[in-house]
Amino acid sequence: MHIIDSGNVAAALGVKLSRAQVIAAYPITPQTPLTEKLSEFIESGDMAAEYVPVESEHSALAVCIAAASTGARAFTATSANGLLYMHEQIHWAAGARLPLVMCVVNRGVGAPWTIWNDHQDSISQRDTGWMQLYVNDHQQIIDGVIKAFMLAEEVMIPIMVCYDGYLLSHTYMPFEVPSPDQVDAFLPPYKPAYALDPANPANLNTVTMPDVRLDTRGVTAHGYMEIRYLLQEDLLNAVDVMGSVEARFKERFGRGGDPFYETYRCEDARFIAVSLGSLSYHLREVIDRLRDEGIKVGIMSVHLYRPFPADAIAQGLADAEGVIVFEKALSYGYEGALCSDIKAALYPVNGSKKKRPFVHNYILGLGGREIKTAHLHEALLNSCTSKASAGRAPQWIGLKI
Amino acid sequence: MGTRQYGRKTSHSEPGPGDGGRTGSWRVTRPILDEQACIPVKRGAPACFICWLYCPDGTISRTVPPKIDYEYCKGCGICAEECPTKAISMIEESCFIKTDEGEK
Numbered sequence: 001m002h003i004i005d006s007g008n009v010a011a012a013l014g015v016k017l018s019r020a021q022v023i024a025a026y027p028i029t030p031q032t033p034l035t036e037k038l039s040e041f042i043e044s045g046d047m048a049a050e051y052v053p054v055e056s057e058h059s060a061l062a063v064c065i066a067a068a069s070t071g072a073r074a075f076t077a078t079s080a081n082g083l084l085y086m087h088e089q090i091h092w093a094a095g096a097r098l099p100l101v102m103c104v105v106n107r108g109v110g111a112p113w114t115i116w117n118d119h120q121d122s123i124s125q126r127d128t129g130w131m132q133l134y135v136n137d138h139q140q141i142i143d144g145v146i147k148a149f150m151l152a153e154e155v156m157i158p159i160m161v162c163y164d165g166y167l168l169s170h171t172y173m174p175f176e177v178p179s180p181d182q183v184d185a186f187l188p189p190y191k192p193a194y195a196l197d198p199a200n201p202a203n204l205n206t207v208t209m210p211d212v213r214l215d216t217r218g219v220t221a222h223g224y225m226e227i228r229y230l231l232q233e234d235l236l237n238a239v240d241v242m243g244s245v246e247a248r249f250k251e252r253f254g255r256g257g258d259p260f261y262e263t264y265r266c267e268d269a270r271f272i273a274v275s276l277g278s279l280s281y282h283l284r285e286v287i288d289r290l291r292d293e294g295i296k297v298g299i300m301s302v303h304l305y306r307p308f309p310a311d312a313i314a315q316g317l318a319d320a321e322g323v324i325v326f327e328k329a330l331s332y333g334y335e336g337a338l339c340s341d342i343k344a345a346l347y348p349v350n351g352s353k354k355k356r357p358f359v360h361n362y363i364l365g366l367g368g369r370e371i372k373t374a375h376l377h378e379a380l381l382n383s384c385t386s387k388a389s390a391g392r393a394p395q396w397i398g399l400k401i
Numbered sequence: 402m403g404t405r406q407y408g409r410k411t412s413h414s415e416p417g418p419g420d421g422g423r424t425g426s427w428r429v430t431r432p433i434l435d436e437q438a439c440i441p442v443k444r445g446a447p448a449c450f451i452c453w454l455y456c457p458d459g460t461i462s463r464t465v466p467p468k469i470d471y472e473y474c475k476g477c478g479i480c481a482e483e484c485p486t487k488a489i490s491m492i493e494e495s496c497f498i499k500t501d502e503g504e505k
Contacts, residue, residue: 095411096411097410097411156410194409194413200415201415201416202413202414202415202416203413203414203415203420204411204412204413205411205412205413206412206414208412209422212404213420213422214419215413215414215415215420216414216415216416216417216418216419216420217415217417219407220404220407221404221407221409221412221413222404222407222409222410222412223404224412226403226404226407227410227411227412230410231410234410
């Protein structure tokens with residue numbers, strides 16, 4: 001069914017179609033309409049799930065952790081300071097290997113207080129062991145949520161589906177809503193290898209010694225470090241699993257294709273812009289204009305940010321002369337996190353003779369600062385035409401200081 | 402031998418002795434039961450068992466007399482605190498060093 005609705009409703013429909021069984025969330029702008037919609041679905045009997053109203057985001061995620069530990073498919077959503085309030089439980093969910101799905105409706109982080117969009121909230125959770133998917137439009141939101149449940153449950157690692165606050169959450173766009181039968185055929189019910197069972201009591205994730213230990217059956221069990229290593233190993237392997245999930249999705253629904261990133265006019269590009277989220281669609285206008293002006297430029301929009309598909313990204317960028325990374329977030333005191341990650345991915349590339357592409361970094365749109373197409377054009381044109389290094393520090397676009 | 406083949410990818414413990422290791426080595430003070438003052442011993446029947454009930458590590462048996470498993474008792478002292486007849490005293494572990502060596 002083709003409908004026109006908001007990005008938050010697209011997310012809620014994805015959660016409903018995925019048959020999530022437990023929803024626990026605390027309202028925060030701009031995520032609120034998503035969880036309101038889910039509570040409507042449940043209250044009206046359209047969705048067979050338990051909605052647990054909680055007093056904070058920390059509790060929201062704690063409820064989801066408990067629910068997933070009993071074998072239920074659980075979902076939550078938040079933004080900005082709400083996400084940060086969850087932070088301790090975010091690490092916990094990953095270490096406990098629970099396949100939660102959380103929508104992060106991207107919003108800037110206080111102080112100073114802001115309710116508008118940037119990516120600082122989810123980027124700051126990069127190192128927690130969660131997977132992160134960034135989507136660019138309403139179709140990708142609903143599809144991304146459904147794919148996220150499959151990926152998370154196959155690798156037993158939680159995942160954030162990140163989309164831009166207001167720009168996507170509150171705007172209306174047409175998108176295709178798959179039928180419940182189609183989604184049921186794609187996404188099997190959640191059946192974890194282990195779930196809490198009152199008949200066989202157990203303690204989960206209690207104090208774990210630095211070294212390996214004998215469990216009560218006399219078998220050598222992991223120490224802390226082995227458990228963390230397995231999380232890293234499975235995250236790295238999740239890159240391939242994501243490839244398989246995307247292929248299966250495309251086969252059934254006929255949409256999607258590249259699991260890691262989406263490119264536009266990159267085939268013969270000498271310069272490639274890179275960004276996360278809806279900004280990459282905004283940049284397409286600039287790419288078209290620069291192409292008209294005779295500059296061979298394209299845009300790569302990174303979908304899977306953690307695990308970082310470094311090989312695929314390096315492959316996509318290796319032949320360019322320059323890479324220009326546009327970011328709505330910053331690793332304060334250095335540069336954009338995505339920029340650092342891309343540089344690291346490119347480092348081993350062309351160990352042979354070819355020159356590595358230069359990498360420029362632009363910071364923009366923080367706290368909802370308007371991103372003007374003319375500014376994007378100017379920045380990209382500068383990077384493509386002045387081969388000189390822009391200096392190590394990132395440059396800011398739209399700053400009025 | 403590594404833990405690669407271990408069946409779980411998380412920390413998971415089940416009820417049973419020693420899942421946290423031989424925690425008796427953590428003890429700084431040792432609970433010593435004075436049987437003359439212990440209610441079940443005096444009555445010669447199962448009674449009281451406040452120490453058994455309160456021990457957070459399940460190291461005291463529900464027997465007459467109650468037995469303390471020093472292999473796992475961490476020496477927290479809750480049993481001594483709760484015993485209604487003050488039959489349990491917490492004694493510095495250092496007091497037992499000579500005794501233990503003497504026994505060898």
